[in-house]
Amino acid sequence: MTVIENPSVSIKNLDLNFGAVKVLKDLNLDIASGEFIVLLGASGCGKSTLLNCIAGLLEVSGGQIHIGGTNVTWAEPSDRGIGMVFQSYALYPQMTVRGNLTFGLKNAKVPKAEIEKRVARAAEILQMEELLDRKPGALSGGQRQRVAIGRALVRDVDVFLFDEPLSNLDAKLRTDLRVELKQLHQQLKNTMIYVTHDQVEALTLADRIAIMKDGLIQQLASPKEIYNRPVNKYVADFIGSPAMNFFEGTVDSGVFTAGNLSIDLKGYEFTPTGKLGGLAWFGIRPENVIVGGDGPVQIDVIAEIVEPMGADTLVWTHVAGAPFRIRMDGTSTVKMGDTFGVSFDPAHASMFDKVSEERL
Amino acid sequence: MTRVSHLTTADAQLQGPKGPKPKRAFSGANLFIYGTLIVMSLYYLLPLWVMIVTSLKDMAEVRMGNIFSPPAEITFQPWVKAWSEACTGINCDGLSRGFWNSVRILIPSVLLSITVASVSGYGLSMWKFKGSEVFFNILLLGAFIPYQIMLYPIVIILRELGLMGSLGGLVLVHMIFGMPINTLLFRNYFSSIPQELFKAARVDGAGFWAIFFKIMLPMSLPIFVVSMIIQVTGIWNDFLFGVVYTKPAIYPMTVQLNNIVNSVQGVKEYNVNMAATLLTGLVPLVIYFISGKLFVRGIAAGAVKG
Ligand SMILES: Nc1ncnc2c1ncn2[C@@H]1O[C@H](COP(=O)(O)OP(=O)(O)O)[C@@H](O)[C@H]1O
Ligand SMILES: [Mg+2]
Numbered sequence: 001m002t003v004i005e006n007p008s009v010s011i012k013n014l015d016l017n018f019g020a021v022k023v024l025k026d027l028n029l030d031i032a033s034g035e036f037i038v039l040l041g042a043s044g045c046g047k048s049t050l051l052n053c054i055a056g057l058l059e060v061s062g063g064q065i066h067i068g069g070t071n072v073t074w075a076e077p078s079d080r081g082i083g084m085v086f087q088s089y090a091l092y093p094q095m096t097v098r099g100n101l102t103f104g105l106k107n108a109k110v111p112k113a114e115i116e117k118r119v120a121r122a123a124e125i126l127q128m129e130e131l132l133d134r135k136p137g138a139l140s141g142g143q144r145q146r147v148a149i150g151r152a153l154v155r156d157v158d159v160f161l162f163d164e165p166l167s168n169l170d171a172k173l174r175t176d177l178r179v180e181l182k183q184l185h186q187q188l189k190n191t192m193i194y195v196t197h198d199q200v201e202a203l204t205l206a207d208r209i210a211i212m213k214d215g216l217i218q219q220l221a222s223p224k225e226i227y228n229r230p231v232n233k234y235v236a237d238f239i240g241s242p243a244m245n246f247f248e249g250t251v252d253s254g255v256f257t258a259g260n261l262s263i264d265l266k267g268y269e270f271t272p273t274g275k276l277g278g279l280a281w282f283g284i285r286p287e288n289v290i291v292g293g294d295g296p297v298q299i300d301v302i303a304e305i306v307e308p309m310g311a312d313t314l315v316w317t318h319v320a321g322a323p324f325r326i327r328m329d330g331t332s333t334v335k336m337g338d339t340f341g342v343s344f345d346p347a348h349a350s351m352f353d354k355v356s357e358e359r360l
Numbered sequence: 361m362t363r364v365s366h367l368t369t370a371d372a373q374l375q376g377p378k379g380p381k382p383k384r385a386f387s388g389a390n391l392f393i394y395g396t397l398i399v400m401s402l403y404y405l406l407p408l409w410v411m412i413v414t415s416l417k418d419m420a421e422v423r424m425g426n427i428f429s430p431p432a433e434i435t436f437q438p439w440v441k442a443w444s445e446a447c448t449g450i451n452c453d454g455l456s457r458g459f460w461n462s463v464r465i466l467i468p469s470v471l472l473s474i475t476v477a478s479v480s481g482y483g484l485s486m487w488k489f490k491g492s493e494v495f496f497n498i499l500l501l502g503a504f505i506p507y508q509i510m511l512y513p514i515v516i517i518l519r520e521l522g523l524m525g526s527l528g529g530l531v532l533v534h535m536i537f538g539m540p541i542n543t544l545l546f547r548n549y550f551s552s553i554p555q556e557l558f559k560a561a562r563v564d565g566a567g568f569w570a571i572f573f574k575i576m577l578p579m580s581l582p583i584f585v586v587s588m589i590i591q592v593t594g595i596w597n598d599f600l601f602g603v604v605y606t607k608p609a610i611y612p613m614t615v616q617l618n619n620i621v622n623s624v625q626g627v628k629e630y631n632v633n634m635a636a637t638l639l640t641g642l643v644p645l646v647i648y649f650i651s652g653k654l655f656v657r658g659i660a661a662g663a664v665k666g
Contacts, residue, residue, distance in 0.1 A: 057559050078565030090556035094578035103574070104564030151560070 008033040008068060008191040009054065009159055015062035016049055016215075023049045024215045027063070033158070034189045040202040041212035042238070047195040050212075051161050054193065056080050068158055078108065080159075083152025087164040089144040091136040097147050098132045101154050115154075122150040125184070142173045149184070162194040166201065178204060199239055203227065211235050229350070233357040236283050236350050242314060242325045244283040244350070249320075251280045251351070251360070258282065261320035263297050267347035271359050279354030286314070286327040288348040291334075295343030301326070303338045415439065415634035422630050438629070442636035448619040455636055458616030462596060462643075465612055469531045470591045473538035477587065478580075480539070481546025482572050486558050496547065503540035511604060518605060525607045533605055534595050542587050549583040550576060585651050593644040613640050 007030040016024040023046045031037050039047045052058040054065055056077035064073045072080045091100050101122060105115045123129045126146045136144055145165055152160050165181075166174045182205055185192055196202055202209050203223045211218045211226065211234075219231045230236035236244050249258030254276075256263040263282065270276065301324065305316040308330070315326045315334055326342055328334065351360040384390075410427050415438050417431040444454040451457065484496050514533060515524065523529030553576065561571045602612040611619075617640045621633045 052559070055559070055563060057562060076565075077559075077563045082563065084560065084563045086556040086560060088554055088556050090554065090560040092557070092561070092575055094575075103561075103566070107565035107570065148560075151564070 004030040004032045006033065006069065007031055007066070008035070009193065010066040011050075011054070011063070012066070013063040014050075014053060014060055014065065016046075016053055016058060017061045022215065024053070027215070027217060029210065029217065029220070031191060031193065033191055036185050036192045036194065036205055036207045038202040038206035038209045039193065039195045039212055040199060040209050040238075041197065043197055045212045046215040047197075047212055048163050049215075051084075051163050051193065051195050054080075054159075055082055055084050055161055078104070081157045082159045082161055083155045083157045084161040085145070085148045085152050085163070085165045087167050089136070089141075089148045089168070091144055091147055091151075093136055096133050096135055097128065097139070097150075100136065100147055101132075101150055104151065104155055118154040118156060122153040125153065125187070126150050141169050142177060145169065145177060149181075153188075158190055160190050160192045162192065164196055165194075167196070167198070174201075181205065199241065203239075211238065228348075229359070231359050233281055233283070233352040236352070240285055242286050242327065244285050245289075245319075245322070245324050247282045247320055247322050248354070249280065249282060251277050253277070256280065256282050256346075256351070258322070259320040261299070263346055265346050265351075267296065267345060268349055268351065269347070270351075275353070275360065280360060281352040281354060281357070283350040283352065284344050284348065286325040289324075289326045289342050289344045291326070291328055291332070291340060291342055293343040295345045297346065298341060298343045300339060300341050303334050303336055303340070306334055306336050411634045411638055415631050415638060417631055419627075419629060419631060438631035438635040439639070441629075442620070442632045442639055446620045446632055446636065447625075448616055448623060455613060455616055455620065455639055458611060458613035459639075461610050461616075462613040464527060464610075465530055465534070465602075466592065466595050466643075469534035469538075469595050470588060472531060473535040473542060473591055474584065474587050476535060477539055477542030478546045478584070479572065480543045481548075482550050482576055483568075484543065485547045485550035486571070486576075487568065496543075499540050499543055501540075503544075507537070507600060511600075515604070524605065527606070527610055530601060530605050533601050534591075534598070537601075538591055538594070541590065545583060545587055545590075546580075549580060553579065589647055589651060592647050596643050 009029075009031040011027060011029040014024055014027040015022070027050065029037075039050060041047050049058065053060050054067075056072065056075060056079075060073060064071055066072065067080050067082065077084075092103060095103065098119060101119050102115050105118065110118075119132070123132060126149060128143065128146055128150065131139060131143060131147070136147065139147065145168075148165070162181075166177055169177060178201060185205075194201075194205060206223055208220060209223055209226050210220045213234055219226055219235050221229075226235065227239055230239060233246075237246075247256070247258040247261065249256055249261075251265070254265050256265055299319055301315075301317040301319060303315045303317060307314040307316070311330045313328045313330055313332045313334065315328060317324050317326065334340065352358060353360055413430050414422060414427065416434050416436070418433070418435050418437065421432055442455055444456050445452060446454045480499075484492055518524040518529045518533075521529070523532065557575065558571065561575050566574065596612075597614060598612065599614045599618065602615045606612070606615075617636050620636055
């Protein structure tokens with residue numbers, strides 16, 4: 001675990017309860033200056049709650065929040081040096097775009113000339129000069145979200161908070177705006193905390209991803225690390241689409257056995273703490289299974305369902321009684337009922353303890 | 361031969377049902393619906409018709425008793441008399457005095473009650489505090505307590521405050537009794553505004569009043585109109601509070617109307633009574649006509665959710 005010097009945002013032992021329901025439990029998170037952090041997790045796991053605590057929109061039940069080296073646990077949202085973008089855009093419907101951008105600055109009594117300058121800059125960065133005198137009702141979804149980002153931008157703050165900003169947009173626009181956001185981050189180099197339930201957004205945007213479940217951070221690491229070395233079965237199952245294939249079995253002296261399937265674990269990198277025997281899960285991603293090939297593990301399968309998805313073809317089958325997915329090239333000519341051989345390398349696998357579900 | 365048979369099947373397929381399904385104008389359901397509507401409107405319009413035609417007849421014609429027939433000779437004398445000459449007790453200056461009294465009661469009562477209700481509704485929906493739901497439920501309970509129970513205690517309270525028999529006292533009473541329903545209305549309307557809008561405004565540094573005036577108010581014209589209509593009609597039509605908490609010099613129009621219509625001296629002037637009644641009902645009616653459309657929009661937006 002790397003220690004971050006002078007973190008831009010630091011969350012220490014944060015608790016948040018709604019009445020008797022403990023939503024966040026003793027949560028710790030340090031975010032480096034200029035880092036793009038994505039909070040990823042299933043709906044209801046407490047991502048928005050965490051973001052609202054950082055923004056000061058929810059009163060914390062315990063712990064501290066530091067932003068830019070200052071303890072802001074009791075500070076008003078507007079005094080925390082943050083800008084926030086919401087899923088529903090949350091633009092003030094009765095104000096023009098310019099009114100929306102300047103509302104916060106006027107409240108903060110920023111001089112007029114300075115307001116002009118900042119609006120002009122935001123409008124240029126987000127390419128919305130010609131929208132400034134329109135009302136939000138006359139804008140498309142993508143334009144509205146751009147204005148909402150602009151509203152955070154003019155505040156000239158170090159930390160941006162995004163709560164599922166792309167979830168209300170259609171698929172194409174979502175992809176476009178995702179790329180724009182990444183460019184924006186490279187240009188501005190602000191700290192960004194981004195909440196989403198979409199793993200593609202998380203994997204593409206993040207410097208580090210925090211995977212959350214039931215108010216706890218399961219793993220905090222780079223997208224690559226999370227994808228290739230998930231720390232527990234929940235993370236392994238959550239990340240990746242189609243999901244990882246799992247076999248339930250036993251490990252004994254370097255060999256994993258599940259029913260009639262036995263896999264020699266040579267090449268698998270055990271964690272230093274992982275025990276080397278007992279009940280376990282063996283997981284291998286569908287894209288790490290190769291048709292034919294000369295991997296150490298060779299299996300014959302029957303294609304039960306074939307799903308052409310354009311770039312890839314997904315084949316569903318069963319191996320050792322467990323459902324098994326194989327991701328093939330889009331040009332593959334496999335048909336339902338075909339029998340063929342596949343192989344994989346245990347070096348690409350992930351193994352978890354049967355009981356604790358921690359990585360072995 | 362085969363070609364011909366192909367053509368006929370194609371034609372046959374084109375001949376079946378095609379395009380929009382025809383509707384029958386005189387179906388059973390239609391007759392029932394329109395029949396009911398016509399009967400219902402007659403039920404409400406007939407008394408109005410009788411009132412209008414009677415108010416335009418002179419007493420000689422009224423006495424002939426054809427209450428449904430239009431006036432043989434139209435006269436506005438009954439209206440003039442009702443407005444400025446009819447007697448209640450010793451005063452003989454008609455309903456005009458009551459009208460102006462009602463206006464003086466109405467304007468401050470409506471403004472005050474809407475202001476208080478909108479701010480409390482906003483507070484209770486956006487700035488929830490510990491116990492705010494309990495507070496709201498107690499307020500709602502107020503709407504279900506019969507007025508009669510509170511009538512006398514309020515007399516005592518007003519007397520202690522030195523407001524008994526004054527216009528200010530009546531305004532205060534109207535404001536208090538308007539609170540539950542109007543606060544409910546505003547709270548529900550503001551609850552339907554997305555929380556994220558409120559959060560965005562807080563991040564932008566707006567406080568309680570800035571959010572209320574700059575963000576919420578501009579979005580809530582429809583619910584203000586609904587609240588205004590409810591209050592104007594309720595306060596204008598009020599009889600009970602007017603007669604209990606004021607004195608004859610400042611009786612509202614409804615009380616004065618009652619005194620004119622029920623006065624025992626002299627002959628019953630039905631035409632004057634009808635004119636007086638129509639005059640009294642005119643204010644709520646005008647409000648409805650002006651703001652009917654906004655009213656429906658506001659009701660749909662604010663009133664339904666719990
Ligand atoms: N105002 C609230 N009162 C009570 N419970 C809440 C409130 N807001 C959120 N919750 C609960 O807290 C949990 C986390 O919610 P949230 O942070 O919105 O999840 P998400 O990860 O989908 O953003 C959910 O179980 C939700 O039901
Ligand atoms: Mg959320």
